Amino acid sequence: ARRAALSAASGPGATSDGHTVPLLANIGGPGDVAAAVEAGAEGVGLFRTEFLFLDDGTRAPSEEKQTAAYRQVLEAFPQGRVVVRVLDAGADKPLDFLTPADEPNPALGVRGLRSLLDHPDVLRTQLTALARAAEGLPVHLEVMAPMVADRADARAFADACRAAGLHAKFGAMVEIPSAALRARSVLQEVEFLSLGTNDLAQYTFAADRQVGAVSRLQDPWQPALLDLVALAAEAGRAEGKSCGVCGEAASDPLLACVLTGLGVTSLSMGAASIPYVRAALAKYTLAQCERAAAAARATESADEARAAARAVLSGE
Numbered sequence: 001a002r003r004a005a006l007s008a009a010s011g012p013g014a015t016s017d018g019h020t021v022p023l024l025a026n027i028g029g030p031g032d033v034a035a036a037v038e039a040g041a042e043g044v045g046l047f048r049t050e051f052l053f054l055d056d057g058t059r060a061p062s063e064e065k066q067t068a069a070y071r072q073v074l075e076a077f078p079q080g081r082v083v084v085r086v087l088d089a090g091a092d093k094p095l096d097f098l099t100p101a102d103e104p105n106p107a108l109g110v111r112g113l114r115s116l117l118d119h120p121d122v123l124r125t126q127l128t129a130l131a132r133a134a135e136g137l138p139v140h141l142e143v144m145a146p147m148v149a150d151r152a153d154a155r156a157f158a159d160a161c162r163a164a165g166l167h168a169k170f171g172a173m174v175e176i177p178s179a180a181l182r183a184r185s186v187l188q189e190v191e192f193l194s195l196g197t198n199d200l201a202q203y204t205f206a207a208d209r210q211v212g213a214v215s216r217l218q219d220p221w222q223p224a225l226l227d228l229v230a231l232a233a234e235a236g237r238a239e240g241k242s243c244g245v246c247g248e249a250a251s252d253p254l255l256a257c258v259l260t261g262l263g264v265t266s267l268s269m270g271a272a273s274i275p276y277v278r279a280a281l282a283k284y285t286l287a288q289c290e291r292a293a294a295a296a297r298a299t300e301s302a303d304e305a306r307a308a309a310r311a312v313l314s315g316e
C-alpha cells in the first residue's frame, strides 16, 4: 500500500487497476515548462502558442524567434509527447493583424483555424518553425488546430502540415459541437482529437465564456457536454486513435475520473492540478470510473451529475 501511495504521488497517470491515462500539462511558453516537469507531467497536452504572438500585436514573430521558443519546450520533454496548438487568434484572444475588427460576434467569426486559413503565410511560418525546432530531437511532436468545424477543416490543416514538411502527428481540437457529432469523419483526416471543453461548452450552450451572467451554462459537468465528450471518445476508439481532453474540465479530479470513464485517453491541465488528478485516478478502477460516468450522464443538470458521480465513487 505504501508503494502504491508513493507511485500515486508521482509516476504516470493510471487507475488503481492499471489503466493508463497520461497526465499532460497545459503551457503558454517556455516559462511554464519548469512547473510542468516539477509536477511530473508526462508531456505537454496543450501548448497555447498565441502568447508568443501577443508581444507584438502588429505582426507574427519571425520564424527564428518561433523556432527558438518551440525548441526550448521540445527539449524539456526528450522522450515525451508535446502537443502544440497552432495560433488560436480571435474572440477572447484578438490579434490586430489577424482578427477582423468589424465582426458582430467574434466568437462566431473568423477565429482559430479559420483565420490561419485566411492567412496561409502565418500558418506556413509557424509549421516550418515547428519542423525546424523538432529536427534531431527524439520528442513525439504532435500539432493540432483549434476550432475545427468539420472534415474539410481537418483536411485543410493536414494538407498545410504536409506541405510544410512537418514530421509529426496532426490532430484536431474538438471545441465545436459539429466536430464532436461528426468526430469519425474528422478522424479520416487527422490522427488524434483533443477536446477543448471550454469552447465546447461555450458553443454547445450558446453561452459566452467571457460573460459571467451565463457561467452556469459553462459548467463542464453539464450532461449535454458529457454526451459530446462520449461521442468523440467513442469515435476515437472506433478509429483506433487517441482522444484527449485539454480544457479546464480535466483539472477537476472528480471530473477527470468521469472523463476517463467516458473513454478519453489523456488529460491535460495546468501543472498545479496534476498531483490532485493523479491521486484521484489512482483511487478507482476503470470500471468504477465508467459507472460514475454513466451515472453522471443519466442526470439532468451539472449539480446532479457531480453528485451522482461522487455517490458512485464514494460507494454510497
Ligand code: PEP
Pocket: 046, 048, 088, 175, 195, 196, 197, 198, 199, 200, 246, 247, 248
Ligand atoms: C478550450 O477551449 O477548452 C481550450 C483548451 O482552448 P482555450 O481555452 O485556449 O480556448
Ligand code: MG
Pocket: 146, 175, 196, 198, 199
Ligand atoms: Mg478553445
